[in-house]
Amino acid sequence: MMEFEGEFESDLPRDELWNYFTDPDVLADCAPGTDSIELESPHEVTATISVGVGSVKPTFDVEMVVTRADRPELLEMQADGSASRNAFDAVAEMDLREGDDGGTVAQWTARTDVSGMIASLGQRALGSVTDKLVTDFFEDLEATAREGDPAESKLEAKPDAEASLED
Amino acid sequence: MKPAPFEYHRPTTVAEAAEVLADREDAELLAGNQSLGIVMANRLATPDHLVDLNAVEDLDYVAERADGDAVAVGAMTTHRTIERSDLLAERVPMLPEAAEQIAGPSVRNRGTLGGSVGEADPAGNYPAALLALDATLELVSADGEREVPVSDYFVAYMFTDLGEDEIIAAARIPTDPFPPARTGMAFLELKPAAQTWPTVSAATAVRVDDPDADAPVVEEALLALANAADVPLRVEDAEAAVEDEPLSAAALDAAAAAATEAADPEGEMHADREFKEEVAGEYARRSLALSYDRATNGETDVNVPTDE
Numbered sequence: 464m465m466e467f468e469g470e471f472e473s474d475l476p477r478d479e480l481w482n483y484f485t486d487p488d489v490l491a492d493c494a495p496g497t498d499s500i501e502l503e504s505p506h507e508v509t510a511t512i513s514v515g516v517g518s519v520k521p522t523f524d525v526e527m528v529v530t531r532a533d534r535p536e537l538l539e540m541q542a543d544g545s546a547s548r549n550a551f552d553a554v555a556e557m558d559l560r561e562g563d564d565g566g567t568v569a570q571w572t573a574r575t576d577v578s579g580m581i582a583s584l585g586q587r588a589l590g591s592v593t594d595k596l597v598t599d600f601f602e603d604l605e606a607t608a609r610e611g612d613p614a615e616s617k618l619e620a621k622p623d624a625e626a627s628l629e630d
Numbered sequence: 631m632k633p634a635p636f637e638y639h640r641p642t643t644v645a646e647a648a649e650v651l652a653d654r655e656d657a658e659l660l661a662g663n664q665s666l667g668i669v670m671a672n673r674l675a676t677p678d679h680l681v682d683l684n685a686v687e688d689l690d691y692v693a694e695r696a697d698g699d700a701v702a703v704g705a706m707t708t709h710r711t712i713e714r715s716d717l718l719a720e721r722v723p724m725l726p727e728a729a730e731q732i733a734g735p736s737v738r739n740r741g742t743l744g745g746s747v748g749e750a751d752p753a754g755n756y757p758a759a760l761l762a763l764d765a766t767l768e769l770v771s772a773d774g775e776r777e778v779p780v781s782d783y784f785v786a787y788m789f790t791d792l793g794e795d796e797i798i799a800a801a802r803i804p805t806d807p808f809p810p811a812r813t814g815m816a817f818l819e820l821k822p823a824a825q826t827w828p829t830v831s832a833a834t835a836v837r838v839d840d841p842d843a844d845a846p847v848v849e850e851a852l853l854a855l856a857n858a859a860d861v862p863l864r865v866e867d868a869e870a871a872v873e874d875e876p877l878s879a880a881a882l883d884a885a886a887a888a889a890t891e892a893a894d895p896e897g898e899m900h901a902d903r904e905f906k907e908e909v910a911g912e913y914a915r916r917s918l919a920l921s922y923d924r925a926t927n928g929e930t931d932v933n934v935p936t937d938e
Contacts, residue, residue: 516787516789517669517749517750517751517788518658518665518666518675518749519669519674519675520675547673548673548674580674585896587787587860587896588860588896589787591787591789591860591861592787592788594786595785
């Protein structure tokens with residue numbers, strides 16, 4: 464299992480950012496490598512995402528379930544992705560705290576099991592790339608919010624869901 | 631194994647290559663093919679389109695730029711050409727020294743500067759060398775041209791600022807900071823065998839005030855390490871440790887300590903993390919000492935450590 468974590472600060476209020484974090488269309492635009500995204504139900508999203516390292520860019524079919532959504536402070540998701548010769552299973556959590564001057568501090572953590580080619584890259588290589596991708600995602604999402612593009616919160620937690628990495 | 635099916639493109643100009651890239655999803659650029667073909671044959675990379683740059687002759691050159699303050703190396707220039715370039719030997723000797731130590735002769739005959747910089751393996755020779763030289767990358771796309779300082783280009787492990795539809799056209803090295811009469815450069819690798827990737831490498835340039843003085847003062851020192859972090863690593867604390875005074879054993883000790891401190895390497899089969907940190911320090915020391923020795927025509931009292 465690998466664990467990654469990071470922090471992102473914004474001067475936008477968390478209540479406003481929340482709508483962007485829970486709008487699948489915004490996620491599709493901002494999440495790096497997202498080719499398509501479908502809202503299957505209020506708590507489930509499927510997507511195809513191409514991410515990788517160097518020329519190795521597996522296209523993952525991803526199923527994501529929202530396991531906790533406490534507006535405007537906590538979002539937790541479980542995702543599993545499969546691609547040719549690669550797979551991952553992940554639990555990601557994001558805590559939105561109120562920062563100074565009404566801004567937001569987003570702290571994120573992700574626990575993941577990875578198998579296949581990308582696993583052989585090792586935690587440090589993947590951590591390095593994960594940081595970059597997550598930072599890009601937050602920056603794009605914040606820019607979208609700053610431009611005032613409308614966003615509609617469409618995701619909610621699946622009832623009685625509990626996130627865990629499958630054994 | 632054989633690669634998954636792909637469509638092959640062989641443009642003959644940079645503009646044509648940029649067009650091909652802009653018009654197609656999921657395309658990979660092919661330079662000297664010392665990495666990509668293997669990855670594709672194992673079906674780890676499965677691009678729909680392969681854009682072979684080997685017929686783009688405009689990208690194969692080593693030249694002084696018209697305004698005379700820079701030397702440029704085209705992206706499709708092979709290691710062998712760089713190794714043998716008289717212009718580079720005179721103006722930027724670190725690059726030929728880096729090129730001649732890459733893998734074996736067959737790789738050096740085919741592999742290119744642009745391929746190495748595009749692949750962005752933090753163990754690669756050119757990424758560290760170009761970072762130490764404060765070089766700028768010239769990029770081309772269908773939308774036009776863009777320049778990125780090498781210091782901003784390497785973002786994460788094998789991850790760069792290069793856009794999906796951009797092509798590396800050249801690396802431009804400023805020559806004003808490196809007057810040949812007062813400058814020494816070195817590229818030193820530690821590796822278990824000639825054909826393998828290095829454990830750690832150090833790229834350095836040192837400029838002194840007066841090579842004929844009794845104790846020439848280091849005006850400027852530049853140091854970058856390869857394979858000592860997720861990206862090529864510039865170590866400014868080590869540079870500062872040797873600047874503004876004649877090179878001394880104490881200053882080299884401080885520089886070595888700074889390099890060990892800055893290094894954040896990943897352990898490997900034959901070199902654990904702690905060993906690589908130590909090597910980073912030791913090779914920073916050797917490389918700085920050798921550069922100073924070369925800058926002062928070997929007429930100093932600094933003891934240059936060697937492998938012999």
